[in-house]
Structures are given as C-alpha cells and as structure tokens.
Amino acid sequence: MLNVAIVGPGLVGAALVEQLVAHAQSPRFSSLPIAIVGLINSKKMAVSSTPFSATDLADWKTKILASSAAPADLAQFAEKLAAIKGATAVVDCTSSESVAEQYPTWLAKGLHVVTPNKKAFSSDISLFQKIKELSSSPQGPSVYHEATVGAGLPILSTLNDLVRTGDRIVKVEGIFSGTLSYLFNNFSIPGATQKFSDCVAVAKASGYTEPDPRDDLNGMDVARKVTILGRAAGLLGIGIDTLPVENIVPEALRTVSTADEFMNRLPEFDDHFKKLNDEALESGSVLRYVGTVDGSGSQSSVKLARFPLDHPFAALKGSDNIIAFTTERFPIPLIVQGAGAGAAVTAFGIFADLIKVCERFGIPSAQL
Structure with missing residues (x-):
C-alpha cells in the first residue's frame, strides 16, 4: 500500500482526490494500492494511520479539514507521516517555494515526493542538486514531477x-x-x-x-x-x-x-x-x-x-x-x-507518477 498525503488541496489537489476515489470505486481498479492518509492546507491539517474513507474524502473540506482539525504545521505533518507504517508519498500541489524547500527534509525522512510544483526544480541549483542526491538511491525515496512541465503530457x-x-x-x-x-x-x-x-x-x-x-x-x-x-x-x-x-x-x-x-x-x-x-x-x-x-x-x-x-x-x-x-x-x-494545463490533466499526471512509485516497490501491475 502506498500512503498519500496532499499538501495544498486546491483545484489540482481536489481533482486528484476525486480521481483517486473514483478509481478505487471502479470494479476494474478496486485493488489499487493507493490510499489518502493526510491533507493539509494553509489553516488545517489531518493525518491518519489508516486511509480516509471515500465518504469523508467526498466532502473533505467539512469532514476531514473541519474547524476541529489540527492547526496546519508542515513540519509536524511530515513527522506524523513518517511515523506511518509503509511507504508514503507527499504530493505537493502548491506553487510555494517555501514548501518546495521542504523536499530534502521529507526525503531524509524516507517520504517520496510527487509534485506539479516547479519551484524546486527551477530555482536555486543547490536545492535541485540536494533533491537529486537524496532521491538517487534505488532503495531510497523517489521524486517524480512529470506534471511540472505540460501537466499530464509525457514531456x-x-x-x-x-x-x-x-x-x-x-x-x-x-x-x-x-x-x-x-x-x-x-x-x-x-x-x-x-x-x-x-x-x-x-x-x-x-x-x-x-x-x-x-x-x-x-x-x-x-x-x-x-x-x-x-x-x-x-x-x-x-x-x-x-x-x-x-x-x-x-x-x-x-x-x-x-x-x-x-x-x-x-x-x-x-x-x-x-x-x-x-x-x-x-x-x-x-x-x-x-x-x-x-x-x-x-x-x-x-x-x-x-x-x-x-x-x-x-x-x-x-x-x-x-x-x-x-x-x-x-x-x-x-x-x-x-x-498542457487544467486541474484534471495535471491531477492525471500526478496520479500516473504515484503509480510509478508503486511500481518501484514491486506492486504487481494487475493491481494498477
């Protein structure tokens, strides 16, 4: 199972949630080994050691990131995710440079990174090189960012x-x-x-x-x-x-x-x-x-x-x-x-990258 946590569930993040839920509910893909366990926006966050239900995800704004949810704290969010058993991917759907600067920290904790955020790969070269270094081991955490160029196009x-x-x-x-x-x-x-x-x-x-x-x-x-x-x-x-x-x-x-x-x-x-x-x-x-x-x-x-x-x-x-x-x-x-733009095609690009993370861990293709 690949645990997924979404940072910045706006237009693209919401489209990704919708696609993952619809995919999981399809008889053809019901065994998809991807589950959402974390959401964080600028105000609230929620992390669960077990997957959020499809019912809660259908109304995540009021049922998961409700007023009673914990205050947003990106560092604490990553700590909680790192403590969950199994592989976890953080999906950064923001365009924030400060969030992108957290990728080395996430990778060092063993968290995979999947993102359409261009900042980490086009800003300071030292950040780019640090990310590449931390994701270079075949057994270690990976980084996929197909959606940074052309949304879902295979560029x-x-x-x-x-x-x-x-x-x-x-x-x-x-x-x-x-x-x-x-x-x-x-x-x-x-x-x-x-x-x-x-x-x-x-x-x-x-x-x-x-x-x-x-x-x-x-x-x-x-x-x-x-x-x-x-x-x-x-x-x-x-x-x-x-x-x-x-x-x-x-x-x-x-x-x-x-x-x-x-x-x-x-x-x-x-x-x-x-x-x-x-x-x-x-x-x-x-x-x-x-x-x-x-x-x-x-x-x-x-x-x-x-x-x-x-x-x-x-x-x-x-x-x-x-x-x-x-x-x-x-x-x-x-x-x-x-x-090369739009929430649905960008979410598709992210979804495809999440499947690549699954494949890297040897999950049978029949399940995907």
Missing part, C-alpha cells in the same frame, strides 16, 4: 528516456504555456482580425490567464519549464536568472499597480502587436511564444518567434502545448502535443 518522461538511453539532445523546443498558446493561436493566424488586447481580455474572462495576465506575458512560467527540461538534459548551468527571457508586457505597463489598470491600458499597445503580427504574416509566418533548450547550452531562450505556416507550431489550436524533441536519433523531431 519529462520522454526527455528522460532519450537521455538515459544515450541519445544526444540537439534541441527541445515548445509552446509550454496554455495561456500564450491560446493568445497567439487566436491572434496570429491568417485572416484573424482580433486586437491583441481583446484576445487577452477573452482569455482572462475564460480563465486561461492568471488573475494578473502579466504573470503569463512576462514569460517567467515558460522560463521555469525550460530550466526544468534543461537540467533534466544535464545542462546544470541553465536557470531562470541566466536564461534570456522576452517579456512581452509593454514596458510602460510593467509597473502599473493593478491588473485592472493593466487591462484598461493594454489597448494603447494594440498597434505595436499588430505591427509584429503583420510583419510575420507578410513573410508567410505566424507568431508563437516558445521556449528552447539548446543541447549545447549556449542558445537556450524564451521568446516570441516566427514560424512558417506549414510548421507544426503554426497549426496548434486552442490552448494546447506542443513540444518538439530534436536528437541524434530523431533528426525529424519527435513531437508531443495536447492539453
């Missing part, structure tokens, strides 16, 4: 397989942001007439952007994903502080105090974006916001770039992600494409 696992089998990475290039994918898939296509500010407004109203769209347009989320992939490819010198990142937020709007003010003033720069788009279309290309990991380590970048109309990136629809792996074995790129 990191594909890259890891290429690297482990001795392939030489030439380039990994992709559209890693669902928000920026949606924006430019609608703004920069032949025949489109929408203004850039209108595209951003529609994306924001549809829930594709962060509450402040500048957090998407500044490119830092893409930079973290490129850093994660670069480090997975062995490029330890890559980092968000050294990576060239094109911030497409107009300079005059980078310091305005509120998201509302930014949205109100963004139409002032529609002509700027129209000019960029017109120039691309006149050359037979479209604009796409891409991240690139250069295998040599010298040309990695995050930027707005042009792609010809017959390029796979130009044909992307909706808010999908697309990643192209160019290697010695795959001179014509190996492409992974699909939904």
